[in-house]
Each structure stands twice: as C-alpha cells, then as structure tokens.
Amino acid sequence: MQRQPEPEWMDVPEEAEAYAEADFAQVNAAFVDRLAQLGGEYDRPVTVDLGTGPGDIPVLVAKALPTWRVIAFDVSHAMLVLARGAVVRAGMAGNIGLVEADAKRLPLASGAVDVVFSNSILHHITDNERLWREIRRITKPGGLIFVRDLARPADERTARTIVDQYAGTESALLQEEFYRSLLAAYTVEEVRGQLDRTGLGPLRVERVTDRHLDVWGRFVPQTRSVSLSS
C-alpha cells in the first residue's frame, strides 16, 4: 500500500483534545520502559522529546527517571497548552521544559543532547530526511537516539482491523485520526533508507509490534572516506 501523507501539525484544538483524552496508558508505559532499558544508566542527561503532544510521555519519564530533565518540543500550540496542564498537574514543572518549535529546526546547539526520544511523530513528516538530519545534528557522539512510530500496514483492510482492535472504544474522531496515521506511516524498509541517506546508518530499525517500529542506538558520527588514489 502506498503511503498517504497526513497534515504535519496537530494544531486544531478539537483534534489535540481528542488525542489527549484517548487512553494511551499502556503504549506510553511500554515506551518509557524501553527508554529506561536503553538509557537508564544516564545520570542527568540533556534529554529532548520531539513532538511531545499532550506531554504524557515526558511526565512518565520524569517519574521513572528522576534525575532526568526533559525539554519537550512541539509545533502545535494547542498541544502545548494541554501539555502544560499535564506537567503542572503532575508537579513536574521543574523537570520538564515545554518549547514550541519545529523538530526539523530546533533551537539547540549542535551536539548538545545526550538522549533524543520521540513517539509517534515520524509519520506526520513527509520531509523526513530533515528530521533525521536535525536529530543527527543535535545529538552528542555516543548519545542515545530512540524513535518509535507506527508502521504502515500492508493494506487498508489491515489498518481498519488494527483501529478496531486497539481503538474500538475511542471517539470516532480519534479512530479516524489513527486510521489516517497508519496510512501515513513508513515501513521498516523506508525508514532504513532514510537513516542510510542521513548519516544515521548504524542505528537499528525493527518492527516491534503489529503496528509499531523502533529506531534506536548510539549516535556514531560517520567519517567520510576520502580516496587518495588519483
């Protein structure tokens, strides 16, 4: 099935609210468990979350990894309003900074970040190479990159089955969003190509559930080989 892009930003307040109200408790907990497995040994890392949405994941990260401070970015003002509420309610305002910015053009110095994580933003972005290049630019050599996203199903029927199975009790708006997101998602092979083209070849990509893929690993700057032969 061909990829069918969807709008990049989730800036319509009703859409942001439907997303924030949906029950992602299990998938968010699984994400944070995996992040802790991959990077739990870090003490006070400079950490960024790209496309934080309603801020649920950085709140869970701050609870699970109390020495971590997370700078959470999103382009959507509507989402950041919801995220601010979640962070304050959780009493985590000292652990989490919220910044309105495009993940493809971040207000961060090169090599400034120890841990970059992101859940469910890649499928929003058609100019995905700009996102990967920006992740490469901000990450310290040896830093951890962990990106999880939806994986595009083989066909529309499978996408509908996944929506029914995992979001059957959610609002109609959320179900439609989920369906469109599955159609906009990339395959493992496409993501592999994106990484190879953007200097992130050493990262691993794997399908990890019936609807998710993971990209993870330590950032190894690629040195360009120079041929000395004439």
Ligand SMILES: C[S@@+](CC[C@H](N)C(=O)[O-])C[C@H]1O[C@@H](n2cnc3c(N)ncnc32)[C@H](O)[C@@H]1O
């Ligand atoms: C599906 S939500 C995921 C939210 C959150 N990561 C989670 O897992 O709950 C995708 C979020 O990515 C944001 N987003 C999309 N493109 C972005 C970009 N270029 N820069 C920053 N945020 C972006 C959207 O506004 C939206 O809030």
